[in-house]
Amino acid sequence: MIEFDRVTKRYADGSPAVADVSFTVPSHKTVVLVGSSGSGKTTLLRMVNRMVDPTSGRVLIDDVDVTTMDPVRLRRSIGYVLQSGGLLPHRTVVENIAIVPRLNGATRPDARERALTMLDTVGLDRDLASRFPAQLSGGQQQRVGVARALASDPNILLMDEPFGAVDPIVRRSLQHELRELQRTLGKTILFVTHDIDEALALADEIIIVAAHGAIAQRGTPTEILTRPANAFVAEFVGVDRPERRLRLADAAGVEVVTDASGRPIGTLER
Amino acid sequence: MKWLNQNVGSLLELTVAHLALAVPAILLSLVIAVPIGWTAQRLRWARDPALALVGVLYAIPSLPLFVLVPVVLGIGIRSSANAIIVLTVYATAIMVRSAADAFSSVPLEARMSATAIGYSTWHRFWSVDLPLAIPVMLAGLRVVVVSTVSLVTVGSVIGIPSLGTLFTDGFQRGIVAEVAAGLIVTVLIALVLDGICILAGRALTPWARAAEAR
Numbered sequence: 001m002i003e004f005d006r007v008t009k010r011y012a013d014g015s016p017a018v019a020d021v022s023f024t025v026p027s028h029k030t031v032v033l034v035g036s037s038g039s040g041k042t043t044l045l046r047m048v049n050r051m052v053d054p055t056s057g058r059v060l061i062d063d064v065d066v067t068t069m070d071p072v073r074l075r076r077s078i079g080y081v082l083q084s085g086g087l088l089p090h091r092t093v094v095e096n097i098a099i100v101p102r103l104n105g106a107t108r109p110d111a112r113e114r115a116l117t118m119l120d121t122v123g124l125d126r127d128l129a130s131r132f133p134a135q136l137s138g139g140q141q142q143r144v145g146v147a148r149a150l151a152s153d154p155n156i157l158l159m160d161e162p163f164g165a166v167d168p169i170v171r172r173s174l175q176h177e178l179r180e181l182q183r184t185l186g187k188t189i190l191f192v193t194h195d196i197d198e199a200l201a202l203a204d205e206i207i208i209v210a211a212h213g214a215i216a217q218r219g220t221p222t223e224i225l226t227r228p229a230n231a232f233v234a235e236f237v238g239v240d241r242p243e244r245r246l247r248l249a250d251a252a253g254v255e256v257v258t259d260a261s262g263r264p265i266g267t268l269e270r
Numbered sequence: 271m272k273w274l275n276q277n278v279g280s281l282l283e284l285t286v287a288h289l290a291l292a293v294p295a296i297l298l299s300l301v302i303a304v305p306i307g308w309t310a311q312r313l314r315w316a317r318d319p320a321l322a323l324v325g326v327l328y329a330i331p332s333l334p335l336f337v338l339v340p341v342v343l344g345i346g347i348r349s350s351a352n353a354i355i356v357l358t359v360y361a362t363a364i365m366v367r368s369a370a371d372a373f374s375s376v377p378l379e380a381r382m383s384a385t386a387i388g389y390s391t392w393h394r395f396w397s398v399d400l401p402l403a404i405p406v407m408l409a410g411l412r413v414v415v416v417s418t419v420s421l422v423t424v425g426s427v428i429g430i431p432s433l434g435t436l437f438t439d440g441f442q443r444g445i446v447a448e449v450a451a452g453l454i455v456t457v458l459i460a461l462v463l464d465g466i467c468i469l470a471g472r473a474l475t476p477w478a479r480a481a482e483a484r
């Protein structure tokens with residue numbers, strides 16, 4: 001369990017990036033922080049692995065204040081996926097993934113074997129192992145980023161807009177795979193995005209973040225969609241958008257679901 | 271040609287002497303400039319003063335420095351040490367700027383991700399910052415190589431043997447072939463060392479070509 005206890009972060013230039021924020025990420029759950037640009041999502045995420053230390057307040061992992069932990073060891077025990085993968089450009093795919101087990105003390109052959117297994121896990125061909133990141137597509141790079149974060153089998157996974165840089169179709173398939181992975185792995189995931197659809201697709205619990213990390217609403221995807229707490233959330237979720245206002249129509253005996261403008265989306269199964 | 275036939279031995283000897291001054295100075299400048307450049311990149315306030323200081327060093331005329339260094343350090347004016355120190359000063363002056371630029375050229379994303387994975391600062395320096403700085407650093411090193419090889423010849427004016435000795439001697443005795451030989455071999459050395467830099471750079475940065483080939 002990750003617990004944010006009244007954290008505030010003030011960067012050097014004064015106004016707080018995050019002000020007095022509290023929430024918890026239950027173990028084995030996926031919590032998605034969603035909010036507009038500059039609302040402090042990355043700042044919150046980085047407090048967990050001490051890339052950022054709070055100006056006041058505490059972040060606890062399983063009831064232990066992270067500031068009492070050695071940052072380097074803490075980071076090795078947490079998987080972190082950066083936007084666009086964050087791969088080291090001068091290391092091959094297999095080296096990029098093997099780094100983490102290596103840092104955790106695995107021998108070179110063991111780390112390599114582990115890295116190759118991780119390629120399978122995220123659905124990448126082992127033929128890509130000796131390529132450099134620049135020789136991969138954006139989607140492949142992001143898969144490698146996920147593989148690297150999972151390589152040391154961490155309990156906690158921090159994901160900062162990990163699928164931000166790929167086209168919507170690849171994005172959907174990466175989200176789908178992450179959900180499948182999560183079903184088997186049961187990690188504690190804190191995921192950041194500003195795409196509400198991504199949040200709805202992945203979250204056990206969504207936290208909608210307004211300016212300075214202020215929590216506008218938290219709840220399950222269904223709660224957020226059906227009971228937006230205020231106008232800000234309603235606007236953010238787009239409850240009035242045509243694709244959110246679905247209707248049932250009858251097409252020669254088959255029940256068809258359409259959006260508000262009548263475009264078909266799918267069929268209804270009862 | 272006749273001069274050359276009679277003086278192959280001394281030409282070789284001076285070539286070796288020339289390299290023995292230039293190469294240590296080049297390597298020393300690299301060893302000194304890398305930590306300074308890295309620090310300048312990490313501590314932003316330190317960058318401008320550090321670069322201003324090395325800029326001033328570069329502005330000192332070389333001949334007076336050849337005379338001043340022995341006085342200050344109490345070493346022989348014609349000693350190799352004197353030449354190497356003076357050459358190192360100029361080489362470092364160029365190299366520090368280039369190293370600072372090189373470390374700033376390392377993508378922030380790569381540095382961030384290295385930290386996030388759990389590299390210590392020291393480990394990250396060797397495994398991430400330094401290798402990724404190589405391409406830009408190499409461009410600076412090539413300038414240093416060529417300028418140092420050429421600057422070595424100035425020492426011959428005060429009697430430090432190098433290929434420059436062929437200019438001074440040939441000039442005094444009016445032997446054109448000797449001056450020409452000194453000039454040509456100096457340029458050749460510069461080209462060869464430059465070539466070695468290019469090859470070493472290629473060997474050390476396989477990823478850079480992989481990215482281009484895409």
Ligand SMILES: Nc1ncnc2c1ncn2[C@@H]1O[C@H](COP(=O)(O)OP(=O)(O)OP(=O)(O)O)[C@@H](O)[C@H]1O
Nearest residue numbers: 011012013017036037038039040041042043044194
């Ligand atoms: N290192 C820093 N120094 C100073 N200010 C910073 C720093 N990092 C972030 N900020 C500021 O803090 C605020 C929150 O930034 P943060 O990166 O956490 O936002 P975000 O929600 O992740 O935004 P985005 O969706 O664009 O990634 C912003 O106003 C940003 O300018």
Ligand SMILES: [Mg+2]
Nearest residue numbers: 041042043160
């Ligand atoms: Mg962010």
